[in-house]
Amino acid sequence: MNVIAAGTPVPEFSLTTEEGETFTREDLLGQTSVLVFYPFAFSPVCNDQLTLYEEVLDEFSARGATLYAISTDARWSQAAFKEKLGSSIRQLSDFEPKGATARAFGVLNEGGFTQRALVIVDPEGVVKWSYLAPSTGDLPGANLIFDGLAS
């Protein structure tokens, strides 16, 4: 499975917000979005990853980019994770049908969870840049996202 490539229109998908609302492709239109696919809420590398990006959230905002954190965890788990981290990055749940969005983006691990991957979507709903970490233990630096935004 390959991560969705730059230049590809984002596929139709359905995720669930922390509030229980549906979040789809339409919600990405009109803004630059950074989709941060992560394997598991509360896991050590995911903690480090989201706090790292939180540190420079103002820099992403200054570039007009909005980050979304996506995993196959249930929305309640994601909300607890977000609260524990003190994070302001919006969480989106790919819980049911589990991993369907991750599969559509080419980032579903055979184990049934999201790979660690980044996808930048332009305001027209087209993938601008994507990155799949070599393993779930590899944490992509924030510099990669800034490179992607500048590409």
Added chain:
Amino acid sequence: MSDLRSAPAPALTDEDHVRGDPAAPLVIFYGDYTCPRCALTHARVSGARLRVAFRHFAIAAKHPRAVPLACAAEAAARQGRFWEFHDVLFADPGRTDDPHLWAHATALGLDLDRFERERREQEVAARVSQHTRAGMRAGIAQTPTLLHDGKMLPGIPDAELIARLTG
């Protein structure tokens, strides 16, 4: 808006905190005083024949005391006691509140009023931020991370890695 695109880690300068045998292999240690994994890394690199440069990778979002502790170490550096303060912070990770910092500063014989003033200076905070952001540009994403010969080595170094680094 800062430039946070990828860039090589800054070369070592006189501004860096460096100790150890000048002839020993150099490692640049990106660390955070609130990170238990960094405390263990500190113990391992300190006990090895290495020349160590320490740079802050203090993420406020990760721990509320990460930046204040880094600033305190920089304030101690203004009085020529960076490494002593650095060692105390890693040796005593459970005591990170202001009264603990005052106790450490007093025990090291620092001018406490000056320490208090300087650890809150904008210039000190800017130096810590500069370390962290330059680290981010170099691809540092977690602590501890060691840099050796341009190679990034994230995680706690095990005995095999230390042996490899020391040659």
